[in-house]
Amino acid sequence: MLNETFVQKIKNIKTPFYYYDMELLHTTLKKLTEESGKYGFHVHYALKANFDPRLLQEIRQYDLGVDCVSGNEVRCAIEAGFPAEKIVFAGVGKSDDEIIYALEQNIFSFNCESREELEVINSLAAQRNKTARIALRINPDVDPHTHQHISTGKADNKFGISYTEIDEVLAQLQTLNNINITGIHFHIGSQISQMKVFEYLCKRVNTIAEWFEEKGLNLSHINVGGGLSINYENPDANPVSNFKEYFEIFAQNLHLRPGQTLHFELGRSVVGQCGTLISRVLYNKTTGSGKRFIIIDASMTELIRPALYQAHHAIVNLSSDQGAITYNVAGGVCESTDVFAKDIVLPETKRGDIIAIKSAGAYGSSMASRYNLRNLPASVYSDKL
Numbered sequence: 001m002l003n004e005t006f007v008q009k010i011k012n013i014k015t016p017f018y019y020y021d022m023e024l025l026h027t028t029l030k031k032l033t034e035e036s037g038k039y040g041f042h043v044h045y046a047l048k049a050n051f052d053p054r055l056l057q058e059i060r061q062y063d064l065g066v067d068c069v070s071g072n073e074v075r076c077a078i079e080a081g082f083p084a085e086k087i088v089f090a091g092v093g094k095s096d097d098e099i100i101y102a103l104e105q106n107i108f109s110f111n112c113e114s115r116e117e118l119e120v121i122n123s124l125a126a127q128r129n130k131t132a133r134i135a136l137r138i139n140p141d142v143d144p145h146t147h148q149h150i151s152t153g154k155a156d157n158k159f160g161i162s163y164t165e166i167d168e169v170l171a172q173l174q175t176l177n178n179i180n181i182t183g184i185h186f187h188i189g190s191q192i193s194q195m196k197v198f199e200y201l202c203k204r205v206n207t208i209a210e211w212f213e214e215k216g217l218n219l220s221h222i223n224v225g226g227g228l229s230i231n232y233e234n235p236d237a238n239p240v241s242n243f244k245e246y247f248e249i250f251a252q253n254l255h256l257r258p259g260q261t262l263h264f265e266l267g268r269s270v271v272g273q274c275g276t277l278i279s280r281v282l283y284n285k286t287t288g289s290g291k292r293f294i295i296i297d298a299s300m301t302e303l304i305r306p307a308l309y310q311a312h313h314a315i316v317n318l319s320s321d322q323g324a325i326t327y328n329v330a331g332g333v334c335e336s337t338d339v340f341a342k343d344i345v346l347p348e349t350k351r352g353d354i355i356a357i358k359s360a361g362a363y364g365s366s367m368a369s370r371y372n373l374r375n376l377p378a379s380v381y382s383d384k385l
């Protein structure tokens with residue numbers, strides 16, 4: 001996919017960098033809020049997918065809440081101007097400092113992941129004369145049919161409170177006076193592409209919610225987490241996730257009581273496709289066994305997903321369209337897993353060519369590290385180019 005205009009525009013910009021297509025971000029946000037708005041659903045953006053300040057500024061215009069998994073994320077969301085009453089805070093390892101900060105901010109809900117955590121939040125709230133609103137994160141034992149490293153809702157994952165434990169949790173809650181249970185929360189995994197999985201999740205949630213109701217507990221909200229996939233294989237043809245079908249499934253299958261609100265926490269499907277990692281080819285080499293490698297100036301320190309989850313990203317050479325050669329594309333970090341793709345066909349590629357790694361907006365820059373003492377990647381926005 002030759003793109004001379006783009007290559008020309010960036011010719012003086014140092015690579016590697018993340019390029020964000022702001023128009024696509026807005027198209028995605030419009031579609032997301034249009035489809036969720038049909039049913040009055042509440043969407044919290046999962047900040048860990050990407051906390052680039054410019055992206056947050058755009059996302060904030062759409063009246064979304066935020067899903068946080070650390071105290072610093074709560075702080076980041078508040079500093080970016082998101083209202084505290086739309087912030088939810090999950091995570092199996094909330095520290096005392098993080099809990100105290102979130103209590104002081106009066107966030108919408110702590111999504112609690114263990115019985116011990118309930119005790120800790122209760123006592124920290126009591127010391128401050130506060131009542132913490134919480135939702136129980138319940139592990140519903142649903143197989144999301146995604147990569148095992150991004151699956152979070154099966155019985156043996158570390159996340160959530162087992163549904164077999166709920167009886168004891170309810171008894172415990174009777175004794176915790178500074179906790180107000182307002183909801184239940186689920187998040188079963190990420191990059192879920194089989195819509196049937198969400199339908200199945202709805203059925204499990206209905207059963208669990210009914211059970212709470214029978215115990216006389218009024219839940220004012222249900223939070224079904226995130227996990228909607230994006231298309232990594234063919235991003236150009238599928239730039240926006242199927243929000244219509246996704247929200248429709250919940251509208252049709254999840255039974256809400258009068259006044260009960262339904263919440264979602266979406267990350268990948270909000271920002272995944274608007275980001276592309278742009279790099280230059282440094283070297284061409286052929287191994288002893290005859291494999292041809294392209295070494296680019298981006299690496300696993302800018303985008304760790306291939307090394308961490310064997311994730312696939314479409315890769316294109318924007319500078320050339322001549323020939324067809326099978327290559328491995330690798331970064332320069334001293335790790336054998338620092339490979340972006342194996343045995344992919346690209347045009348004949350030479351030093352200096354611009355290589356685009358697509359669908360890198362989610363869990364790309366937010367997972368960047370300084371391993372090998374490399375620089376953190378810069379961001380370039382389409383409307384500033």
Ligand SMILES: *Cc1c(COP(=O)(O)O)cnc(C)c1O
Pocket residue numbers: 046048049067069090091187189190191225226227228265266267268269362
């Ligand atoms: C990461 C995370 C999400 C977002 O998942 P996506 O697959 O990016 O939509 C939502 N909720 C919780 C609790 C998370 O940890």
